[in-house]
Amino acid sequence: SVCVSVFQWSLVVHEFNKYFYFLLQEIKALLALRGKPFIPDEKFKEKSPFWCLDGLSEEDIRSIMARSVCAKSAFELWGHGQTHSELRASLLSYQSENMSPFMHKDSTYRINIYTFNKTLEFTDRIKRIDALDYLPFEGTVNLKSPQHIFCLLEDYGTDPNNIPEHPNSVYFGRWLADGQRELIHSHSVKNRHFIGNTSMDAGLSFIMANHAKVKENDLVFDPFVGTGSLLVACSHFGAYVCGTDIDYNTIHGRGRSSRKNQKWRGPDENIKANLRQYGTEKTFLDVMVSDSSKSVWREAALFDAIITDPPYGIRESTRRTGSHKDITKPPDESHIPVSQAYHLSDIFTDLLNFSAHHLVMGGRLVYWLPVYRPEYCEEMVPLNPCFQLISNCEQTLSSHTSRRLITMEKIKEPEELDSLTHLADPRFSPYQGHNAFREKYFSGLNKRRGKEDNKLDFNDVQSKNASR
Numbered sequence: 470s471v472c473v474s475v476f477q478w479s480l481v482v483h484e485f486n487k488y489f490y491f492l493l494q495e496i497k498a499l500l501a502l503r504g505k506p507f508i509p510d511e512k513f514k515e516k517s518p519f520w521c522l523d524g525l526s527e528e529d530i531r532s533i534m535a536r537s538v539c540a541k542s543a544f545e546l547w548g549h550g551q552t553h554s555e556l557r558a559s560l561l562s563y564q565s566e567n568m569s570p571f572m573h574k575d576s577t578y579r580i581n582i583y584t585f586n587k588t589l590e591f592t593d594r595i596k597r598i599d600a601l602d603y604l605p606f607e608g609t610v611n612l613k614s615p616q617h618i619f620c621l622l623e624d625y626g627t628d629p630n631n632i633p634e635h636p637n638s639v640y641f642g643r644w645l646a647d648g649q650r651e652l653i654h655s656h657s658v659k660n661r662h663f664i665g666n667t668s669m670d671a672g673l674s675f676i677m678a679n680h681a682k683v684k685e686n687d688l689v690f691d692p693f694v695g696t697g698s699l700l701v702a703c704s705h706f707g708a709y710v711c712g713t714d715i716d717y718n719t720i721h722g723r724g725r726s727s728r729k730n731q732k733w734r735g736p737d738e739n740i741k742a743n744l745r746q747y748g749t750e751k752t753f754l755d756v757m758v759s760d761s762s763k764s765v766w767r768e769a770a771l772f773d774a775i776i777t778d779p780p781y782g783i784r785e786s787t788r789r790t791g792s793h794k795d796i797t798k799p800p801d802e803s804h805i806p807v808s809q810a811y812h813l814s815d816i817f818t819d820l821l822n823f824s825a826h827h828l829v830m831g832g833r834l835v836y837w838l839p840v841y842r843p844e845y846c847e848e849m850v851p852l853n854p855c856f857q858l859i860s861n862c863e864q865t866l867s868s869h870t871s872r873r874l875i876t877m878e879k880i881k882e883p884e885e886l887d888s889l890t891h892l893a894d895p896r897f898s899p900y901q902g903h904n905a906f907r908e909k910y911f912s913g914l915n916k917r918r919g920k921e922d923n924k925l926d927f928n929d930v931q932s933k934n935a936s937r
């Protein structure tokens with residue numbers, strides 16, 4: 470786990486779980502929301518469970534931790550060292566006027582011990598606490614509900630097969646806040662009213678909302694809304710939310726259920742009911758059936774953030790409206806397979822173009838990009854001259870596959886572009902990556918496509934559902 474603290478120094482602590490790869494960007498985005506830079510100490514290592522950050526106030530830390538699902542806890546750092554005697558020297562030089570408001574005789578307190586990569590016996594914990602007797606605690610110990618909690622933290626490295634006898638680093642600080650891990654459980658899709666085969670994990674949905682810097686009263690749009698998991702996360706942070714999906718059944722909460730032992734979706738199994746379940750229904754604007762490749766929005770910068778999980782064709786097909794006759798085949802078919810290649814690359818190019826036109830300046834686009842790892846290189850990330858790439862975090866799915874959480878920020882209006890310059894830049898040419906990815910992931914879909922092409926027309930999909 471990692472600790473972060475600010476003041477003179479803050480200590481942020483995290484744990485190594487599947488969300489770890491998103492922590493750095495989450496903390497940076499949440500700091501950016503407060504207009505604060507990320508200033509780590511000179512020994513900073515992303516893979517350390519303890520991060521010391523400079524220049525943050527108690528309020529900054531509390532507001533970051535009120536949103537972070539990746540960070541575990543944060544402390545006001547009073548001292549640290551490589552050994553306990555270095556810690557002692559460091560603590561004794563900490564200004565007493567910073568300590569005294571929390572140690573006076575009318576106060577109550579408790580000291581916790583936190584060890585990373587080692588479990589201490591109870592007696593060793595007591596010894597550690599007793600050894601802190603050089604600190605001027607004057608208050609009364611209260612284990613149940615103290616006014617102040619202090620913590621001694623020991624770092625035994627990250628290799629469980631090589632645990633040192635003595636810690637590599639020790640820290641002592643005043644506990645400020647824990648992160649929002651409980652959101653992962655309270656919003657788990659397991660207990661959600663309306664779910665589908667591709668409903669996004671609750672933790673990742675909150676991380677996306679954080680990477681997008683979603684805040685109260687923002688207007689957030691998901692163009693591939695599915696069952697609305699990303700809307701749930703954004704509405705939790707006070708944003709007004711809306712979305713579109715090509716699937717009539719999903720938008721209207723009809724059709725086959727994704728739950729075991731339930732054939733059809735029940736009444737009120739829809740996105741609005743999901744928000745109601747979490748008490749955020751008042752921020753639900755609406756969702757509608759629409760093909761994201763054909764924008765239905767008036768030409769204006771409408772949204773503060775666009776966050777989405779586009780279809781990869783693994784559990785649901787990638788499709789759009791219009792007959793396949795509309796698709797213009799590239800001249801060299803041996804180079805770019807026509808059917809799937811066109812679809813996947815179009816999804817991302819369309820998403821970036823749409824976002825360039827419909828995000829406010831400084832607004833963020835956050836989305837998942839599927840990746841075939843042996844073929845991946847950074848050039849595969851689609852770019853657009855209206856956007857700056859903020860972050861690109863990998864979530865490994867298997868030895869060969871992963872998806873990348875891409876965060877981009879709008880820095881230019883499309884009208885401001887010098888078309889000659891940006892067209893000459895190969896990084897902004899239409900996206901043509903993923904050949905191997907397509908081959909492997911979409912071979913099944915390609916086989917089915919012959920049979921399914923006649924179902925690609927949006928009107929067909931809609932009328933079929935309507936007649937059900």
Ligand SMILES: C[S@@+](CC[C@H](N)C(=O)[O-])C[C@H]1O[C@@H](n2cnc3c(N)ncnc32)[C@H](O)[C@@H]1O
Nearest residue numbers: 668669693695696698714715716760761788789
């Ligand atoms: C990966 S799922 C999104 C899941 C969603 N985040 C959730 O939590 O339920 C992708 C969604 O894109 C929709 N979709 C596919 N092609 C589309 C298109 N051309 N326009 C709009 N939506 C589309 C699918 O129906 C599917 O619901």
